[in-house]
Amino acid sequence: MEDKKSKIKIAVTLISLAAAAVTIAFTAAHYRRRRKTRSSCYLHAEGKPQFSFRRVLADNSFSHFKHLKRSSASSNEENGSNLHPYEQEIKALLEKPPVDFKLDSTGWNSKVSSSYVWVETESQLKELADLLSNERAFGVDTEQHSLRSFLGFTALIQISTRTEDYLLDTIALHDAMAVLRPVFADPNICKVFHGADNDVLWLQRDFHIYIVNLFDTAKACEVLSKPQKSLAYLLETYCGIYTNKLLQREDWRQRPLSAEMLEYAQTDAHYLLYIARCLIEELRQHDIDNSTSLDEKPHYVVEATRRSNMICMQVYTKEIDLYPGEAAASSILSRHFDVHEGSSTSSEKQDLVRRLCTWRELMVS
Structure with a gap:
């Protein structure tokens, strides 16, 4: 009898182990299939994606970074000095800060939808540049990649207008991004960023794109003495949106991007114009509340735009060691x-x- 019970126990144990093995094998296979569907052409390429860039402005050499030199209206050359190629235009904005913002919300969708335009070809990029040239303002954000890269590079740019969100594959378009230089440098078009200090430098480093006429929502928060100035705080306060900022650390080289990463990227730019409009209204109200006469010039709006455009005056420089390493x-x-x-x-x-x-x-x- 005891021998029979022992055999039954052994049989049950073997069946349990077999079931566990099948479960583990099934789970592993499912995980492999899932990873395969999300695998990236860039991540699994033989070389790093940046090796395919034909024109690298900031390489790993110990030479100084060469800025764009505007020698004439029809030609662009590299400028070895640290002079800002659009210094005069930015100084003009600092001397007479723009205060007549017309951030029209007509046609703006208050919620992020699954609809966006993925831009990955040069023809799409040119079409976008033409469209942006007719806008009064647009929102911008970037996603960077720095892992296993000495200087890092821009892996994605998000641009939002009143009616559409655009996600730019800047790995595929790296050598064509100069198409966007004119609209980013147009002083008549306001570019809305949040915390643009690094973005301004990264765009110079990778594409020779220089920002002229910037409204930084983080600088507006400073002027308004907000308790916080993070984008997460603004999204929650003005839009009732909660985002997972840990996604900022994801590997933005991967293609296709996961649904979660796409939503995160789209959200960061989608609400910028609306948030900027809310902050500008508050700045104007502060000017009204603190003015002693109707003829007094606005102070809060001017200060926010001045601080924003001061960011544009930055110039990217490479950190060069006295000797390699x-x-x-x-x-x-x-x-x-x-x-x-x-x-x-x-x-x-x-x-x-x-x-x-x-x-x-x-x-x-």
């Missing part, structure tokens, strides 16, 4: 060595670290 060597030595130790052994090790870092930098440049 200097920054990496300094980081390693500070963490693992006592640089003040005077022994010959320590000096030899430090010298070896510097040599290895220099070799690594030169090999990948």
Whole structure:
């Protein structure tokens, strides 16, 4: 009897193990299929996607970054100095800040829909440039990729008008992005960003795109002394929208983007024009509430636009070491060595670290 019970227990155990094995195998197969459907042509390419860029403005060399030089109305050349090619236009806006914003909400959809335009061909990009040239304002955001890339690059640009959201595959369009330079540099078109300090530099670095006439919703928050100035706060306050900012750290090279990433990217730009309009109305109300006479010039709106356009005056520069690998060597030595130790052994090790870092930098440049 005991022997029979023992055999039954063994049989039940074997059946349970077999069932568990089948479940694990099924789950693994399902996960592999899921990963395969979301796999990216860029992630699984033999080389890094940036290797396909024909024109790299900020490479891994130790040469200085060359800015766009506007030698004439019909030609563009590279400018080795740090002079801003649109300095005069931006200074004109700083001297006489635009205060007559006409952010018309006619036709604007208050909620993000699943409808957007994915731009990945040069013809689509030219069509978008023509469309934007007729707009009074549009919202812009970017998604960056920096993993396994020395300087990083722009992997996606989101542009929103009153009626449409556009997601630009800037990996596929990297060498054609100059098409958008005129509209971004047009002082008659307001570009709405949130926290544009880095975006301005990244667009210069990757595409020689320079922003002229910027309204930064983060700067408006500063002027209004808002308790917070994050985009997440503004989306929640003015639009009742909650976003997962952890998605900002996703690998934005992957194609196709997941549904969650697409919604996140679209949301960041979609509400910018509406948020800007709300903030401008508050700025104007502050001007009215704090004015002593009807003839007094607006202060709050002017200050917000002035701070915004000051961001445009930034120029991108590459961090160049005194010798290749200097920054990496300094980081390693500070963490693992006592640089003040005077022994010959320590000096030899430090010298070896510097040599290895220099070799690594030169090999990948």
